Amino acid sequence: MPKIEELRRQRADVNAKVQALANAENEAGELTSEQLEEFEQLSTEFDTLTKQIDRLEAMERMNAASAEPVQSPIAQGVKSAAVHVKPELKQYPGAKAARIAMSVAASKGDIGGAVKFARDEIGDQDVAMAIETSAGxxxxxxxxxxxxxxxxxxxxxxxxxxxxxxxxxxxxxxxxxxxxxSGASSSYVGEGSDVLASDATxxxxxxxxxxxxxxxxxxxxxxxxxxxxxxxxxxxxxxxxxxxxxxxxxxxxxxxxxxxxxxxxxxxxxxxxxxxxxxxxxxxxxxxxxxxxxxxxxxxxxxxxxxxxxxxxxxxxxxxxxxxxxxxxxxxxxxxxxxxxxxxxxxxxxxxxxxxxxxxxxxxxxxxxxxxxxxxxxxxxxxxxxxxxxxxxxxxxxxxxxxxxxxxxxxxxxxxxxxxxxxxxxxxxxxxxx
Structure with missing residues (x-):
C-alpha cells in the first residue's frame, strides 16, 4: 500500500491540475469538452485519493490508541511506550491560519519545510495540505x-x-x-408609456x-x-x-x-x-x-x-x-x-x-x-x-x-x-x- 505521504503528494498534484483548469475557465469564460472530461476524471481521482488517505489516517489513529508498552531490549525491567501520541490540537477560529504562519516562520520561508513542520511538529494535516497546494x-x-x-x-x-x-x-x-x-426609483406609468428614473442621479x-x-x-x-x-x-x-x-x-x-x-x-x-x-x-x-x-x-x-x-x-x-x-x-x-x-x-x-x-x-x-x-x-x-x-x-x-x-x-x-x-x-x- 502506498505511504500516506505519497498519497498526499498525488492529491496535491491533482489539485494543482484542477486549479489550472479553473484559471483557464476564468480566462476563456468556459472549458472545452476535453477539459470538462479531464475535470471529471480529476475530481474522481481526488475523491479516491482522499478516501485512501482518510482510511490510512484512521488506521494510524487506531494503531496509536491500541499500542501497548514493549520491553526495552537495552534496559531490562524498564518499559517504554512503543508509540508517542501528540495531544489533540485545539481548534478555534483562526487556528489554522496561525499555524500556516508559524510553519512558514519555522522553515524560514521554505514552503517544503513549512509543509513538513505543519505535518510532523504541529500535527495538523489540513494545514500541511493547505501550504502544499497554495504556495505562491x-x-x-x-x-x-x-x-x-x-x-x-x-x-x-x-x-x-x-x-x-x-x-x-x-x-x-x-x-x-x-x-x-436617492436609491432605487419607482413611478406610476400609463399603458404604453416608458418608465422614467425621475429625480435620481x-x-x-x-x-x-x-x-x-x-x-x-x-x-x-x-x-x-x-x-x-x-x-x-x-x-x-x-x-x-x-x-x-x-x-x-x-x-x-x-x-x-x-x-x-x-x-x-x-x-x-x-x-x-x-x-x-x-x-x-x-x-x-x-x-x-x-x-x-x-x-x-x-x-x-x-x-x-x-x-x-x-x-x-x-x-x-x-x-x-x-x-x-x-x-x-x-x-x-x-x-x-x-x-x-x-x-x-x-x-x-x-x-x-x-x-x-x-x-x-x-x-x-x-x-x-x-x-x-x-x-x-x-x-x-x-x-x-x-x-x-x-x-x-x-x-x-x-x-x-x-x-x-x-x-x-x-x-x-x-x-x-x-x-x-x-x-x-x-x-x-x-x-x-x-
Missing part, C-alpha cells in the same frame, strides 16, 4: 475558508465592519457597482483593490515551538494590527499614497459636514446629536442600519452626562446604543484635531450613517511570508531591525477597498470639543 511566489496563500475565519475575527474589532458594512468580492481586483443618489461606485501589508514581529525563541500559546500570540498581534490600520483607512484615509478613500473624505466631497459650535450643555449637545440624525433622515436614506462612530473621549463624555437629578442622560450607552442606534468607539477617531486653525488641538469627529450603504470589497487573497532581515516601526514610531533584536517578521498581505453607495447619507460631525 509571494509566500503561502491562505485558502479562502481559512481566510474567512480571520475576517470574522476582524469584525468585532473594527467599527466599520461591526456597524454593518457589507462585504463583497473583488474579482480580478476591481468591481463597479451602479448607484443612484445615476453614478457608479468603483472599488479597486488596495494592498495592505501587516508585519508581525515574533521572537526567534518562539519560532519552531508549536503550541496554543505561540499561535495565540501571533494571531492576536496580527488581528489587532490589521483591525487598527483597516479602520483608520476606512474612516479617515484620503486616497493618497494608494490608500482607500474613507468616510471622512467622502463626506467632505459630498458636503456632508456639520461642525459643532456652542456651549457644552446637555441641551446643546443633545440638539447637536439630533441635527446629525436629521441630516441623515433628510438624505432620503433607507435607514436600514444607522449607527454612530465616536472617539473614546466623546463616548465617555456622553456616557457620564447626568441631568440635574443625577440621572444618566444616555443610559442606553451601557447597552451599546445611542438614541436608539448602535454606537462604537475607536482610537482611530482622534481627539487632538485642529480643524479650526486656532491651534487648540482638542477637536474630534462624529461619524453617523446608514452603514448598510457602506461596501467593503475584498480580493479574497491573503498571503503569508517571512523575513529575518526586514525592519519595522515600533509603538513609538522608531525603526527597529528584526535582525538586531533577534526577531523575525511574518508578513501578511491582504487587498481590499471601501465604497459608499449613498454618499449623501454620510454625516460627519467636526470640531467636537467634548
Amino acid at each position: 511566489s509571494g509566500g503561502a496563500l491562505i485558502p479562502q475558508n481559512l481566510r474567512d475565519e480571520v475576517i470574522e475575527l476582524l469584525r468585532p474589532k473594527t467599527i466599520v465592519r461591526d456597524l454593518g458594512a457589507r462585504v463583497i468580492p473583488l474579482p480580478n481586483g476591481n468591481v463597479t457597482i451602479p448607484r443612484m443618489s 445615476l453614478d457608479d461606485v468603483k472599488l479597486n483593490a488596495k494592498t495592505m501589508i501587516t508585519l508581525v514581529p515574533i521572537s526567534n525563541q518562539m519560532i519552531g515551538r508549536a503550541g496554543f500559546a505561540a499561535e495565540q500570540l501571533f494571531l492576536n498581534d496580527m488581528i489587532s494590527s490589521m483591525a487598527s490600520r483597516e479602520d483608520k483607512a476606512f474612516l479617515r484615509d484620503t486616497g493618497a499614497g494608494d490608500t482607500p478613500t474613507g468616510f471622512a473624505e467622502t463626506a467632505r466631497q459630498a458636503s456632508r459636514v456639520l461642525p459643532w459650535s456652542g456651549a457644552e450643555t446637555i441641551a446643546e449637545i443633545d440638539a447637536y446629536l439630533d441635527s446629525l440624525m436629521l441630516a441623515l433622515m433628510n438624505s432620503n436614506s433607507l435607514l436600514v442600519q444607522p449607527g454612530w462612530g465616536l472617539s473614546p473621549r466623546t463616548y465617555m463624555k456622553l456616557f457620564g452626562l447626568r441631568d440635574g437629578n443625577g440621572n444618566k442622560v444616555y443610559p442606553e450607552l451601557a447597552n451599546g446604543q445611542l438614541k436608539g442606534y448602535p454606537v462604537r468607539h475607536t482610537t482611530n477617531i482622534p481627539a487632538n484635531l485642529d480643524t479650526s486653525g486656532a491651534g487648540n488641538n482638542n477637536e474630534s469627529e462624529i461619524y453617523f450613517a446608514d452603514w448598510n450603504d457602506v461596501v467593503i470589497g475584498e480580493s479574497g487573497g491573503m498571503t503569508i511570508d517571512f523575513s529575518r532581515e526586514a525592519t519595522y516601526k515600533d509603538g513609538n514610531g522608531q525603526l527597529v531591525s528584526a535582525y538586531a533584536r533577534n526577531q523575525s517578521l511574518i508578513r501578511v498581505v491582504t487587498e481590499h477597498d471601501i465604497g459608499f453607495r449613498h454618499p449623501e447619507g454620510l454625516v460627519l460631525g467636526t470640531k467636537v470639543t467634548w
Whole structure:
C-alpha cells in the first residue's frame, strides 16, 4: 500500500491540475469538452485519493490508541511506550491560519519545510495540505475558508465592519457597482408609456483593490515551538494590527499614497459636514446629536442600519452626562446604543484635531450613517511570508531591525477597498470639543 505521504503528494498534484483548469475557465469564460472530461476524471481521482488517505489516517489513529508498552531490549525491567501520541490540537477560529504562519516562520520561508513542520511538529494535516497546494511566489496563500475565519475575527474589532458594512468580492481586483443618489426609483406609468428614473442621479461606485501589508514581529525563541500559546500570540498581534490600520483607512484615509478613500473624505466631497459650535450643555449637545440624525433622515436614506462612530473621549463624555437629578442622560450607552442606534468607539477617531486653525488641538469627529450603504470589497487573497532581515516601526514610531533584536517578521498581505453607495447619507460631525 502506498505511504500516506505519497498519497498526499498525488492529491496535491491533482489539485494543482484542477486549479489550472479553473484559471483557464476564468480566462476563456468556459472549458472545452476535453477539459470538462479531464475535470471529471480529476475530481474522481481526488475523491479516491482522499478516501485512501482518510482510511490510512484512521488506521494510524487506531494503531496509536491500541499500542501497548514493549520491553526495552537495552534496559531490562524498564518499559517504554512503543508509540508517542501528540495531544489533540485545539481548534478555534483562526487556528489554522496561525499555524500556516508559524510553519512558514519555522522553515524560514521554505514552503517544503513549512509543509513538513505543519505535518510532523504541529500535527495538523489540513494545514500541511493547505501550504502544499497554495504556495505562491509571494509566500503561502491562505485558502479562502481559512481566510474567512480571520475576517470574522476582524469584525468585532473594527467599527466599520461591526456597524454593518457589507462585504463583497473583488474579482480580478476591481468591481463597479451602479448607484443612484436617492436609491432605487419607482413611478406610476400609463399603458404604453416608458418608465422614467425621475429625480435620481445615476453614478457608479468603483472599488479597486488596495494592498495592505501587516508585519508581525515574533521572537526567534518562539519560532519552531508549536503550541496554543505561540499561535495565540501571533494571531492576536496580527488581528489587532490589521483591525487598527483597516479602520483608520476606512474612516479617515484620503486616497493618497494608494490608500482607500474613507468616510471622512467622502463626506467632505459630498458636503456632508456639520461642525459643532456652542456651549457644552446637555441641551446643546443633545440638539447637536439630533441635527446629525436629521441630516441623515433628510438624505432620503433607507435607514436600514444607522449607527454612530465616536472617539473614546466623546463616548465617555456622553456616557457620564447626568441631568440635574443625577440621572444618566444616555443610559442606553451601557447597552451599546445611542438614541436608539448602535454606537462604537475607536482610537482611530482622534481627539487632538485642529480643524479650526486656532491651534487648540482638542477637536474630534462624529461619524453617523446608514452603514448598510457602506461596501467593503475584498480580493479574497491573503498571503503569508517571512523575513529575518526586514525592519519595522515600533509603538513609538522608531525603526527597529528584526535582525538586531533577534526577531523575525511574518508578513501578511491582504487587498481590499471601501465604497459608499449613498454618499449623501454620510454625516460627519467636526470640531467636537467634548
